[in-house]
Amino acid sequence: MKISEIIKNNKVTVSFEVFPPKEWAKLEDTKAVIKEMVKDNPAFMSVTYGAGGTTSGFTTEIAKEVLQGGVSPLSHLTCFTSTKEKINSVLDELETNGVENILALRGDIPKDYAESPNQHYHHAGELVAEIKARGGFCVGGACYPEIHPESKNRVEDLAHLKEKVDCGLDFLTTQMFFDNEAFYNFREMCAIKEINVPIIAGIMPITNAKQIKRSVELSNCSLPRKFEKIMERFGENPDVMKQAGIIYATEQIIDLMANGVNNIHIYTMNKPDVAHQIMKGLSAIVNEQN
Secondary structure (H helix, E strand, O other): OOHHHHOOOOOOEEEEEEOOOOOHHHHHHHHHHHHHHHHHOOOEEEEOOOHHHOOHHHHHHHHHHHHHOOOEEEEEEEOOOOOHHHHHHHHHHHHHOOOOEEEEEOOOOOOOOOOOOOOOOOOHHHHHHHHHHHOOOEEEEEEOOOOOOOOOOHHHHHHHHHHHHHOOOOEEEEOOOOOHHHHHHHHHHHHHOOOOOOEEEEEOOOOOOOHHHHHHHHHOOOOOHHHHHHHHHHOOOHHHHHHHHHHHHHHHHHHHHHOOOOEEEEEOOOOHHHHHHHHHHHHHHHHHHO
């Protein structure tokens, strides 16, 4: 099912993200993770693509596993280092395997990357427009509640986001954030700029202290004092930090739902137990809202 259909009825949805392995020998382990995660009935599951498309061959395999588990897959697709022929080949493969949803991304710029004169893609909007012109796919894009790391300011960031949405996006999914006020402010500014597609809130449970530095770098997010105190108090105890991180993420989601945010995407880091505990903590709320 297309995600635009899944999220259109103002019902509460919770979805998961998973990432493929880096080598074929680990593929069955990742498929086992999928089998566990689908037991919690996520609304859909996104499958990442890897920097520079390095795990592109695995993405379709994992998306197929998600589909076989009775859940709609959302396949990530990055374009910056890809040729037009490569993108069309991946789209053909996804279409052949029944994948209807794509998260269209520029992708990270590799370190020391030298642009080729023949480079076809420079921005995600170019990929969005190409997929929509092809037809058949529901296309989503990424957004940053606290400004894209490469943007000079919020005004520039929203202008670029508006351009990308106008290329034909059906929905947006945010990068992770830990302060809900940042999301509420972002949502209001999107409305002012007439960025009117649904915005899915992306939440990452921080279950160990080593995650946080990389997470902040990737999403350009701030850490509320409340979260910093949790890290200070529990960061050295892995079991306690895991529990505290799950509770914090669950409370974030409850607050979002209470404020009318119906669509939540959880960056699970391939941890079925974490996803399960969050869903368990939300079970009555999700059922009541639906």
